[in-house]
Amino acid sequence: MVQAKSAFWQNIVDAAQQHPAVEGLDKLPFFTLAPMEAVTDTVFRRVVAKAAAPDAFYTEFTNARSISHPKAKFTVQGRLFFVPEEQTPIAQLWGDRPIDFELGVADCKARGFEAVDINMGCPDSTVIKNGGGSGLIKDPDRAAELIAAAKTAGLPISVKTRLGFNKLDTFREWIPFLLKQDIQVLTIHLRTRKEMSKVPAHFEFIDEILKMRDEIAPDTLIQINGDIKDRQQGLELAKAHPGIDGIMIGRGIFESPFAFEDTPVEHTLDDSLNLLRMQLDLHDEFDAQFGPTNFQKLKRFFKIYVRGFSYASDLRIALMETKSTDEVRQILNDFDQQWQEKKQNKNE
Template structure:
């Protein structure tokens, strides 16, 4: 039984933290797992071209995780089959639980290069990418070494070994291989699940996640859950072993549960509603208890400290990516605009603490 099936057997529904570039980094995932206990979490995506071609190993930080964050699915995007295969070997070596291929990103920096949601227009490439990731995993299982991958630099091999040590990740176990899944959208410029999804079925994917918007829609309008429901019926009919998750505009545990029941899904991914709100993954009674007993600003400070510890300035990371999280934590409090305006100028956790104390929030 893979971890998707295990969660389903235990909980009847999978509630996952959706992958979000620039958001679901190591500290955010750690806070989310600790206080929200999402069943499954995705990393932000990383480009396979970057993994194989970049002279810096900074891109590997996207995959940072520790055992507390399991089950952990690492997401990759790109368009070069050879790089997908080698990135899969690298992720096997790191010991992630799942590898997810992004076929849903609408950002011009991704889709205009033929990656992300643009792959919906190129189903043969979609199938090739799934195949090579599966091949990379199978070859790693049979003994392929990361250092023998032609486009993985010795520096990257060393960085992976360092990550395993720094995050106390278990030794390599070639019997434990990651699952392969795809996250996609309902179409390119119009809804086209009846022609798009059959290409993915029969590819031995363990799971598919579907965001109920087209590439053209970006994030505008509303996710179309009736299409997600039709996709669920199609998948259950054609390839019932595939775990199917819906995604788009869900705000909390109860809404996710409603969607699962109404549309016969295996689970739901929540993205934006998790901003500054780790408790939304908890059922209502637990959520209300957590909200009453825990001070969200203490959690914000813990997040800021963890961010600093994970990305010390010496590594070239600044406090900048943390600021948006601080702003999100102020949602709904009195004087939010004023507090936010100070928090988004903070440069370290000491400054964050000073602002929070000034407004008597901690």
């Protein structure tokens, strides 16, 4: 592993070493929660931190142009919001105009962010149509301009990308190009845009990518993303590929809110449902501050907490029919009572 280029990222690298030592690893990789649209806001980040915190968080990805736009800037307030009690997340921005990154990163700095990540991997067709996300893989010159513009505010700048747009072997030109841009961290989702998440992540290219880093930019941290469900799997990947600096977990968090815990333990139903209750409370606080949000979006989180026990499917069905957080709380309370009665009858 290498030394980070900035104090911010070196602190994350150092924090990772505070976890229990792992046989076969001289230095532990840092773990992060991936930036996910309508998922990794201040509410969910605090829930994950309560369950088992990663070494670093990212915000939802945010349109850099919207940050400074006189009308649109009000729509991004919630995306970039974090509370003092939180570990300061890394702001992730997307876009296609250098001026937007120059102004947007400066705004992020004023808000208290200490690092910014540029999204060059999002596969969404609307984002690509607007010149951002994985569309930048086809426009390296523009990608370099965005990185240079983002650096003007003085914050550490990193990039998250994919192996290519349509072709896998694109990474043999694209990754070296990015490494030459003097970025702090390069996070690589080990699939192309065309592959989306429909095929297994290409772990077979990790060693080749690490060799590129060592030859071109030995001080750039490499973070791997794709098909890594929890900390244990990430550690095994790091053992198999010495030189990995960081592991990013995305969809794995939907299989367990405890994905980042050092030692897997069997959690009770109450553990999971209490996290859901916490999210409901924080959701209501967020709504009160930033205006009503779409309640339907909250339902995507129910499966995280309601799984792996008897009657889980029945409870999920009931929760999906709710129309407010108060209705969710009432169903949870009714379920608690019924669950206790069933356990009591079973013991009699």
